[in-house]
Amino acid sequence: MAHRVPRRAQIGAAAVFVVALSAAITPAGHAAATPPRYRPPVDAPVADPFRPPATRFGPGNRGIDYATEPGTPVRAIGDGEVIFAGPVAGTLHVTVRHPDGLRSSYSFLEAVGVRVGARVRQGEVVGTAGPMLHLGIRDRDGTYLDPAVLFAGDLPARVRLVPGLEEGEGPLRERRALLTVILDHLDSPYRLAGMVVDASGQRARLLLHYAVELRVETRLARIAMGMERWRRSRGDCTPPTAPPPRPAGRRIAILVAGFGSTSEGSGIDRTDTAALGYAPGDVVRFSYRGGRIPAEGLTDSLAALPARPYDELDSQGELREAASRLEALIAAVSRAEPGVPIDLIAHSQGGVVTRLAIGEAFSRGRLPAEVRTFVTLGTPHGGADLATALGALDELGGFDAQLAALAAVVPGGHDPASPAARQLSEVSDLTRQVAATPVPDHLRMVSIAASGDWVVPGPRTLVDGERHVTVDLHGLSAHDELPGSPAATREIALAVAGLPPTCVGAGQAASALVEGETISFAIDAAGAAGALAGMSWPGP
Numbered sequence: 269m270a271h272r273v274p275r276r277a278q279i280g281a282a283a284v285f286v287v288a289l290s291a292a293i294t295p296a297g298h299a300a301a302t303p304p305r306y307r308p309p310v311d312a313p314v315a316d317p318f319r320p321p322a323t324r325f326g327p328g329n330r331g332i333d334y335a336t337e338p339g340t341p342v343r344a345i346g347d348g349e350v351i352f353a354g355p356v357a358g359t360l361h362v363t364v365r366h367p368d369g370l371r372s373s374y375s376f377l378e379a380v381g382v383r384v385g386a387r388v389r390q391g392e393v394v395g396t397a398g399p400m401l402h403l404g405i406r407d408r409d410g411t412y413l414d415p416a417v418l419f420a421g422d423l424p425a426r427v428r429l430v431p432g433l434e435e436g437e438g439p440l441r442e443r444r445a446l447l448t449v450i451l452d453h454l455d456s457p458y459r460l461a462g463m464v465v466d467a468s469g470q471r472a473r474l475l476l477h478y479a480v481e482l483r484v485e486t487r488l489a490r491i492a493m494g495m496e497r498w499r500r501s502r503g504d505c506t507p508p509t510a511p512p513p514r515p516a517g518r519r520i521a522i523l524v525a526g527f528g529s530t531s532e533g534s535g536i537d538r539t540d541t542a543a544l545g546y547a548p549g550d551v552v553r554f555s556y557r558g559g560r561i562p563a564e565g566l567t568d569s570l571a572a573l574p575a576r577p578y579d580e581l582d583s584q585g586e587l588r589e590a591a592s593r594l595e596a597l598i599a600a601v602s603r604a605e606p607g608v609p610i611d612l613i614a615h616s617q618g619g620v621v622t623r624l625a626i627g628e629a630f631s632r633g634r635l636p637a638e639v640r641t642f643v644t645l646g647t648p649h650g651g652a653d654l655a656t657a658l659g660a661l662d663e664l665g666g667f668d669a670q671l672a673a674l675a676a677v678v679p680g681g682h683d684p685a686s687p688a689a690r691q692l693s694e695v696s697d698l699t700r701q702v703a704a705t706p707v708p709d710h711l712r713m714v715s716i717a718a719s720g721d722w723v724v725p726g727p728r729t730l731v732d733g734e735r736h737v738t739v740d741l742h743g744l745s746a747h748d749e750l751p752g753s754p755a756a757t758r759e760i761a762l763a764v765a766g767l768p769p770t771c772v773g774a775g776q777a778a779s780a781l782v783e784g785e786t787i788s789f790a791i792d793a794a795g796a797a798g799a800l801a802g803m804s805w806p807g808p
Contacts, residue, residue, distance in 0.1 A: 306345040306418045307390060309374060309403055312336045318414040321733070330412040330449055331373075331404035336397035338378055344388045345372050345403070345415075352442040353380050353394075361446050362394045370413070373442075375402040375449055399476075404449055447489060477656065477695045478796040487785045490727060491778070497736075498777040505771035512761035514545045519609045519764070520570075520601060520638075521546045523553040524594060526616025526646075527584060527688055531561035531577040536615040536645075538752025544761055550608075552601060554618070556582040558593040559600075569604040573597070584686035587617070587698060591624035595634075598625065602636035611641040611764055615751050616724060617688060619647025619715075620702055627705035635708065642713040643760050645751045646721055649702060650728045651694030653788050657795025658689060694728075707734055714763040716756050719780040723747035725791070726784030737769035738780040 315335040321328030344364055351371070352363035360377040377395040388394060405413045480486055506512075521541055525534035531553075541551045549567040552560045559574035583590075601610060614622040626642065629635040648655070691698040707713050714735045717726040720742030730736055739755035750756050759769055772780075 305421055306372075306415075307343075308334075308415075308419055309342050309345055309372075309394075310334050310336055310340055310397060310401055312340065312397075312401070315400065318412075318416060320412065320414075331375075331402050332415050334397070334401045334403070336399065336401045338396075338398050340397040340401070341393045342374050342377060342395045342397050342401060343391045344394050345405075345418075346390045348372070348388060350382045350384055350386045350388060350394070352446070353382050353384050356443050356446045356450060359450060360395065363442050363446070364388060364394065369408040370418075371406045372415075373402075373404040373406070373446060373449070375404065375446065376400055402449060404445075406445065410445065447492070450489060474656070474695055478792060481792045482789070482796055487789055491781045491785055494781040495774075495778060498772070498774070501735075501768075502771065504768045506762055506767050506769065508770050512758060512767065513765050514761075515764055517609075518550065519546060519611055520550045520552065520605060521611050521613055522598065522601060523551065524612065524614035524618030524622050525553065525556075525583065526614075526618045527692070528580050529556075529583045529618075530579050531555060534615070535748040535751050536613070536618065538749065539613060539615075539760070540752060540757045543757055544764065552597075554594050554597055556585065556590055556593070559597060567605075570601065573600050573604060581686075583617070584688045586687045587621055587691050588624060590621045591628060594621055594625040595629050598629065598639065599634065599636060602638045606638070608638060609640045610636065610638045611643070612639065613643045613645070613751075613760060614647060615645045616647060616747065617692060619644030619649065620692070620698075623647075623649070623702055623705060623707070626708065626711070630708045640712065641764050642707065642711050643763050644713075644715045644729070644731075645756060646718060646724045646729065646747050647715060648692055648724045648728045649715065649731045651696065651699040652692045652724055652728060653694065653791035653795070654723060655689050655692035656694045657791055703732075707731065712763055712766055714759060714769060716750070716759050717780075717784070718742075718746040718750045718753075718756075719783050720746045720787070721750070721784075722787055722791075725788040726780060727788050735763075735769055737772075738777075738784070740776070740780075 312334040314332055316329050316333035318330075318332055319328040320330070342362075346364075346366050348364040348366040350362060351365045352361065352373075354360065359375065360380050361373060361375045362377065362380055362382060363371055363373045365371050374394055376398055378398040379396045381393050381395045382388060403415050405415050405418060407413060521539075521544070523536045523539060523541075525536040529536070534553075536553065542548070547567075548565050549570065552566070552570055552573070553563065555561045555576045556578040557576040559576050560570075562575040562577055598610065598612070612622050612626070622642065622644070626635060626639070690696060693699065713731065714737060715729045715731050717724070717729040717736070717738045718741035719726060719738050722744060724747060726738050737759050739750070739753060739759065741750055741753050741755065743749075762769060
């Protein structure tokens with residue numbers, strides 16, 4: 269007859285075993301287990317290293333991007349079990365869970381070579397790469413880790429070495445994590461296109477851009493992420509019934525107009541500066557030739573600043589040069605009125621120019637402390653769909669007559685092939701620079717969009733990590749009317765007062781997201797059609 273061990277003795281023995289096991293794998297001041305060594309998944313150049321975002325939706329890279337040749341075998345960085353293998357938002361991914369609880373994800377694959385549940389050994393092929401491979405590594409809490417640190421053998425202390433239950437783990441959890449990575453890249457499509465630009469030039473960026481943007485999954489993913497941003501902002505918004513307070517004390521407003529504007533007139537002139545609390549003598553508008561535009565009634569100190577008129581061609585020139593001139597004006601205003609707060613209010617292209625000016629001044633330690641608030645209205649921070657479409661015709665060639673005709677009929681003498689129009693394309697080098705230029709933390713910024721804007725659709729006005737609001741404004745003139753609309757005036761006032769944007773309901777948020785993505789998709793479809801026509805039937 270077998271001897272039965274008392275239950276208390278069983279529990280005691282189990283406890284001793286657990287303590288002994290913990291001592292064997294957890295350092296107690298003397299010995300520690302050697303963490304498993306990981307190896308890179310491919311032998312390819314690093315195109316973009318790990319750059320952890322400061323906020324959940326902030327700019328950054330949650331892993332490492334490798335510039336790979338299409339068809340390159342992608343190998344598991346360590347032993348583990350495949351817990352996800354398949355498509356997310358039209359792109360292919362594999363996720364492997366390792367014995368220490370880490371999860372490695374291999375994203376933007378050309379083909380998947382494993383199935384869920386398969387056991388893989390280090391170095392075993394899990395798929396093949398396209399022109400780019402993204403490797404992400406997360407701990408059990410979902411925190412992204414720097415793969416380069418793991419490859420060096422430095423396992424972070426926060427990682428638990430004892431395997432345990434994966435509460436809540438499953439396909440849905442993996443899809444949500446991978447969606448975050450996908451959106452990092454979809455919001456900046458030039459990062460994908462940049463991997464092949466050396467071989468095929470601007471045309472490759474353009475075609476790859478449209479290959480991404482014309483996916484329905486891309487639009488649905490952005491809408492889903494937009495609703496997640498809305499959900500998280502519900503506790504950080506101003507009730508619509510709360511009136512914005514008028515600013516206390518004197519403030520100076522510097523207005524920056526957009527593409528095709530002149531010193532004689534622009535959409536930014538619609539801004540209701542009086543309702544915002546600015547004295548008429550404290551409102552200065554930037555001149556694209558440098559200094560301010562000529563204006564009557566300015567205070568003596570601001571009236572002494574150089575005044576230069578400008579025309580349509582000036583506002584369609586090189587945007588970096590315009591940013592340098594604006595930086596000089598901001599510095600001159602701060603010297604003329606030291607200690608007086610300065611608010612920068614920019615429309616359309618003017619927001620891009622202002623962002624470049626701020627970034628350059630801040631990087632050199634020259635951004636005046638007086639600059640407090642930065643508001644953009646209908647600004648294509650992510651590039652303009654329309655500029656990309658026009659750029660497609662110009663880049664592919666054979667459309668000179670069409671572009672000339674378009675330039676002749678577009679009001680205001682706008683040139684769709686001007687330097688500024690080229691730079692506002694979503695795949696331009698300048699758009700890449702803007703995306704890599706963070707807004708200084710001490711500035712209050714808000715990006716305001718019009719829900720029915722056909723010139724700059726709402727999705728293109730987003731700035732990573734900064735506040736954003738879409739106001740209900742429709743029609744072909746919505747872009748020009750935005751600065752003077754009562755809804756935009758309210759949002760500017762809230763920003764100047766240091767308050768968050770107005771709260772909106774779920775229905776209004778969803779409607780604005782769907783409308784913006786629909787408009788953007790329609791423009792992209794037209795641009796892609798032109799690109800394909802240019803490839804198939806090149807002109808003379």
